[in-house]
Amino acid sequence: xxxxxxxxxxxxxxxxxxxxxxxxxxxxxxxxxxxxxxxxxxxxxxxxxxxxxxxxxxxxxxxxxxxxxxxxxxxxxxxxxxxxxxxxxxxxxxxxxxxxxxxxxxxxxxxxxxxxxxxxxxxxxxxxxxxxxxxxxxx
Amino acid sequence: xxxxxxxxxxxxxxxxxxxxxxxxxxxxxxxxxxxxxxxxxxxxxxxxxxxxxxxxx
Numbered sequence: 001x002x003x004x005x006x007x008x009x010x011x012x013x014x015x016x017x018x019x020x021x022x023x024x025x026x027x028x029x030x031x032x033x034x035x036x037x038x039x040x041x042x043x044x045x046x047x048x049x050x051x052x053x054x055x056x057x058x059x060x061x062x063x064x065x066x067x068x069x070x071x072x073x074x075x076x077x078x079x080x081x082x083x084x085x086x087x088x089x090x091x092x093x094x095x096x097x098x099x100x101x102x103x104x105x106x107x108x109x110x111x112x113x114x115x116x117x118x119x120x121x122x123x124x125x126x127x128x129x130x131x132x133x134x135x136x137x138x139x
Numbered sequence: 140x141x142x143x144x145x146x147x148x149x150x151x152x153x154x155x156x157x158x159x160x161x162x163x164x165x166x167x168x169x170x171x172x173x174x175x176x177x178x179x180x181x182x183x184x185x186x187x188x189x190x191x192x193x194x195x196x
Contacts, residue, residue, distance in 0.1 A: 009154040067143070071151040072167050073158060138163045 010069035011077070012135050014058060019128050021050040022121060029117075073138065081131035085123040092119035140177075149173040 008016070028046045062069055096115055142156040149156075149170055158164035159174075166174070175182045 007154075009152050012154075067147055068150050068152055071155050072170065073151070073155040073164055138158050 009074070009135070010061065010065065011074045012132065014054075015128050015132050015135075017054060017057070018124070019132070021054060022125050022128070024050065026121065029121075077131050077134045077138070080134050081127040084130045085127035088123040088126050089119065092123070145174070145177060148177045 025047050092115070096112070096119075099115075100112075142160070143153045146153045146156045150173075151166075151170060155164065155166070155170075159166050159170075171182060171186055175185045178185065
């Protein structure tokens with residue numbers, strides 16, 4: 001496992017970290033759905049804490065590393081992932097617009113927040129998985 | 140010269156050098172020239188172009 005991780009680039013390790021983070025958030029979300037009651041929406045806090053932790057670790061490792069941690073190949077892979085993420089976000093936004101045009105008065109703010117949350121998780125997961133696949137294809 | 144040493148010389152990651160060696164990634168002209176410069180050889184001695192066969196047929 002250690003040998004396998006050492007062969008991964010910094011960006012790949014970060015992607016696996018992000019994927020693990022998304023799985024934790026989804027896990028907390030599933031728990032919220034199973035025991036939905038007021039005041040127990042921990043996945044929001046988990047999401048924010050994970051984002052903060054991830055940004056901190058990323059900044060720390062980048063500053064500490066003596067070698068290059070990101071190059072043109074990483075940027076090329078990132079652009080592929082971003083394209084997938086953008087497509088999903090655009091489709092989701094169009095879907096939201098269509099829903100609100102026709103039945104805007106019937107939809108609650110909670111419903112909209114739920115759709116946006118799912119959309120973000122879906123777009124993020126698609127970007128990460130697509131980038132991991134791209135790394136494996138060019139490794 | 141190790142992959143890591145070359146990577147440090149040309150400011151890319153070791154994984155990118157590995158991908159270039161394995162013909163899995165085509166570097167930019169900038170990186171290609173830097174590699175040639177490190178080994179002090181002409182570009183065409185490091186990289187060569189295989190034109191796609193049967194194109195336009």
